[in-house]
Amino acid sequence: MPARGKHRRPKARRIARVVVPVGTGGAALALPFVGVTGAHAAQPAAQVAQVAQAAVPQVELVTHKVVKGDTLIRIAKKHPKSGGWQKLYKANRAVIGDNPSLIRPGLTLTVGTKKATASPAAAKSAAPAATPAAAKTYTNDLDGWIKEALDVMAQHGIPGSYDGIHRNVMRESSGNPQAINNWDSNAAAGTPSKGLLQTIDPTFRAYHVPGTSMDPFDPVANIAAACNYAADRYGSIDNVNGPY
Incomplete structure (x- = not known):
């Protein structure tokens, strides 16, 4: 990230206003900032104001791992919310391929979704997303x-x-x-x-x-x-x- 520039403030200017973005669905809060010099430093924005975080709605996939003897019809009966074997096949065609009768043991099929809501405390304490790992490389041999x-x-x-x-x-x-x-x-x-x-x-x-x-x-x-x-x-x- 580019480094922040350093600017001197005139001594006569005591109070300024800064806009501190806070996670409130895209809104920004204008907070008073006491401009001082010398040994006194500005307090971090997180200590100036605290904003309650709303619960974050999430969707979880419901999956089924294919075992020997499974067919799309049998799987659809086990998971009625899948909408029948035709919808089940349509949702998993990229995994199954062009022939719906060829589902091999070991394949993982998506058979539905369910909603889950993270509590505000859990959302607040969630760790920052990790930096994506570099793509694994292989020798061409x-x-x-x-x-x-x-x-x-x-x-x-x-x-x-x-x-x-x-x-x-x-x-x-x-x-x-x-x-x-x-x-x-x-x-x-x-x-x-x-x-x-x-x-x-x-x-x-x-x-x-x-x-x-x-x-x-x-x-x-x-x-x-x-x-x-x-x-x-x-x-x-x-x-x-x-x-x-």
């Missing part, structure tokens, strides 16, 4: 791709370890994100295996993890989707020790 994919997976409850991913990547593609299999039965059927963990397009789309690229050759997206598939079929990529 296999080590960085795996670490970024693990962070994405953690956000969506997808299991897997660095060693389990690395072991399978080296077997499937030797760490080449542009690897493609043009000779096996999948390739003969028109869906060759692609990328670090050699996923075919239908599997990649079905298990694509929101927030990652839709390009199967993208290393982070490929790892996340493959681990999501492995979690659904084998419990974790760590349990995969051969072609899958």
Whole structure:
């Protein structure tokens, strides 16, 4: 922030008025300020006047974590305020994807909201907002791709370890994100295996993890989707020790 300038006040000028912004919904209070020099300093605005803080209305999201066997219809019945499965799907399409019948275990769906009101005392004692942390960076290599994919997976409850991913990547593609299999039965059927963990397009789309690229050759997206598939079929990529 720019430093405040220093100004001298004429000695004959004893009283001035300053406008001190106070948290009252955008209003400002004009408060008397005694202008003195020497050893006497102006009192902080917070000590000059105290303004009661009104309760702050808040909205909290109500969520549901998808488990095996869940469908949008079943979830909508558990949460009647969701408005039915169609509204539930519309509100969570960015997470679910284009097919409402494909909701995978581990996804977190928003099924409604509820209001909560913070007390004036709680609002007054709330600590100032922390400075946003710098965005995490990753190296553009296999080590960085795996670490970024693990962070994405953690956000969506997808299991897997660095060693389990690395072991399978080296077997499937030797760490080449542009690897493609043009000779096996999948390739003969028109869906060759692609990328670090050699996923075919239908599997990649079905298990694509929101927030990652839709390009199967993208290393982070490929790892996340493959681990999501492995979690659904084998419990974790760590349990995969051969072609899958």
